Amino acid sequence: MGHRTTIVAPASKPVAELDTDNLVVIGKPIPVPMAGSVARITLSVHRARRVKSLLEDEEFDVVHIHEPLLPVLPLAALRFSRSLNVGTFHAYLRRNRGYRALRPILKNWIRNLHGKIAVSEPAAGIVARYYPGYYNIIPNGIDLAHFSADVPPFEKYNDGKINILFVGRMEKRKGLQYLLAAYSRIKWEFPQVRLLIVGPGKLDAASERILGERLLEDVEFLGQVPYDDLPRYYRTADIFCSPATGGESFGIVLLEAMAAGTPVIASDIPGYATVIEDGAHGVLVPPKDDAALANALVEMIRRPDTRRDLGQRGRAYAQAFSWDLVARRVMDYYEQLLQERDPLRRLQKT
Numbered sequence: 001m002g003h004r005t006t007i008v009a010p011a012s013k014p015v016a017e018l019d020t021d022n023l024v025v026i027g028k029p030i031p032v033p034m035a036g037s038v039a040r041i042t043l044s045v046h047r048a049r050r051v052k053s054l055l056e057d058e059e060f061d062v063v064h065i066h067e068p069l070l071p072v073l074p075l076a077a078l079r080f081s082r083s084l085n086v087g088t089f090h091a092y093l094r095r096n097r098g099y100r101a102l103r104p105i106l107k108n109w110i111r112n113l114h115g116k117i118a119v120s121e122p123a124a125g126i127v128a129r130y131y132p133g134y135y136n137i138i139p140n141g142i143d144l145a146h147f148s149a150d151v152p153p154f155e156k157y158n159d160g161k162i163n164i165l166f167v168g169r170m171e172k173r174k175g176l177q178y179l180l181a182a183y184s185r186i187k188w189e190f191p192q193v194r195l196l197i198v199g200p201g202k203l204d205a206a207s208e209r210i211l212g213e214r215l216l217e218d219v220e221f222l223g224q225v226p227y228d229d230l231p232r233y234y235r236t237a238d239i240f241c242s243p244a245t246g247g248e249s250f251g252i253v254l255l256e257a258m259a260a261g262t263p264v265i266a267s268d269i270p271g272y273a274t275v276i277e278d279g280a281h282g283v284l285v286p287p288k289d290d291a292a293l294a295n296a297l298v299e300m301i302r303r304p305d306t307r308r309d310l311g312q313r314g315r316a317y318a319q320a321f322s323w324d325l326v327a328r329r330v331m332d333y334y335e336q337l338l339q340e341r342d343p344l345r346r347l348q349k350t
Contacts (some may be wrong), residue, residue, distance in 0.1 A: 001331060006058065008051070008073065010042040026050050026073060038171075041070055048076035055081050062086060062334050068113060069099065069106050078112050084337055088117040089127045089135070092249035092271050099130040107131060115337045117330070122270035123249040136333055139274075140250050141326035144319065146231060147259035153236035161194045161218070162301055165237035165262070167230070167253050168244070170201030175243035175267060177206040181290035182243075184214040186297055193218065193301065198233055200224035234260035238307060239300050242266045245287050251275035254282065255321050258314030263307045265296045281314045 010027040011018060018025075027042035051073060055063070060083045068078045068087035078085065087110075099106070116135045118124035124135035157163050164183065168174040176197070183195050195216075200223060203211075211219070225233065234240065240257035242264070248271035255275060257264050264282035266272045278284040283300070285292040300307055 001327070006060070008054065008077070010040070010073065024054060026054075039070070042072050045072060047072050048079070051076040052080040055083070059083070061338070064088065064330075065113075066090065069102075069110065075109065078109050081112070084115075084334070084341060085113050086115040086117065086334065086337065087113045088119065088138075089123050090119050090140075090249055092120070092122045092126055093247060099127065103130055114341060115333060117333070119250050120271060120274040122274065138329050138333065139321060139326060140252055141323035142252060142255045142259060142318065142321050144259055144322035144324075147234065147256045148261075148315065148318070149231055151231050151235055154232055157194065157196070157236050161192045162190070162238045163194050163196055163236055164239045164241055164297065165196045165198065165233060165257075166241055166243075167198045167233070167256075168242065169199050170203055170207075172204045172206075173245050173247045174199075175245045175287065177204060177210060178243045178245075178288055178290045178293055179241055180207055180210045180216065180219070182293035182297060183219070184210065184216055185290065185294040186301070187216065187218070190298070190301055195219045196222060196233065196237065198222045198225050198230075230256065231260055234262045237262050239297065240264045241293070241297070242272070243285075243287070243293055244269060244272065248272060255318050258282070258311075259318040261311040261315040263300060263310035264314060265293070265300065281317045282310060 006022050006024060007020065008024045008026060010029040011023075011025045012028055015023060015025050027044055027047045029040035030043055031038045031040050055077065063077055063081040063083045064086045065074050065077045066088050067090060068074045078087070110131050116133060117138050118127065118135040119138070119140050121137060124137060128135060166176060166179055168176070170176065179195070183193070187193060195218065197220065210216070234257050237257070240262045242251070242253055244267050246269050248269055251266065251272045254264050254266055254272060258281060264276065266276060266282060266284055267287040268278070268284035269287050273284060276282040276284055283296050285296050
């Protein structure tokens with residue numbers, strides 16, 4: 001949009017390898033288990049001095065802090081910034097012990113936010129439980145042009161079999177064990193199905209046990225694939241399935257699949273239910289229920305017309321989540337907050 005932007009973040013690679021001109025690297029990310037996943041954050045307290053110095057030197061008009069209550073960089077920015085401060089909250093948990101335990105301290109710092117964004121109603125609900133206030137719901141976006149591109153499917157999988165696709169990290173909360181269990185229920189009746197699994201990490205013990213005990217055939221673990229290849233995997237798939245068990249504030253992979261025109265089956269969890277209307281843009285099933293998931297897969301396998309219709313409706317729906325539209329909403333919020341703070345001031349393009 002023509003504004004000068006600076007990204008401040010930790011990085012494990014040298015800046016020269018990241019090929020991002022407007023990046024300021026402060027610290028290295030350390031993997032910390034959090035909410036059934038792994039958050040990569042900087043824990044060195046002395047990095048806060050670097051953040052303070054940067055903010056004083058640059059005098060930004062707007063400082064946008066993602067997960068502003070996490071150490072160390074977000075909290076340091078929240079503490080030292082004298083700019084217009086906007087925070088985006090991404091996480092969803094049934095409860096947050098850190099928010100609760102540190103509330104006597106963090107409730108004073110969160111007041112430094114002039115505007116608060118949450119990526120979904122569930123994400124807003126969990127933070128508002130501990131820090132009440134107004135949270136503007138602005139969803140995550142997707143690279144619509146990338147995932148809706150008319151790319152060819154992978155020829156090796158274009159052999160008449162029904163391809164079911166999973167995309168996600170090999171974390172227990174992603175629910176792969178329930179997809180494997182559902183697949184084992186239907187494989188005997190539908191030998192022409194294939195399961196493609198894309199994502200980094202190691203299988204959890206439950207998934208390994210299902211694979212070993214049931215001797216599943218036509219299951220391919222593809223690992224982490226290049227970003228440029230992801231649209232081709234979505235276009236290769238006849239059905240996309242995301243059986244996550246919880247802890248999701250949103251459903252980016254669902255929107256990526258929909259943008260590619262692939263029909264979606266997903267768990268009926270709060271973060272996914274904000275993205276999919278059951279029966280309209282996809283199919284929602286109870287989480288951790290491999291029998292229900294198997295039934296949904298069978299219905300989709302048997303009904304190619306349903307797959308086509310859901311794919312078309314999902315593709316149309318995904319248009320609203322393009323980064324162009326989402327970024328415009330964020331920029332409008334900046335402008336609103338700037339006007340409220342100083343009615344004579346406008347955000348200038350530089």
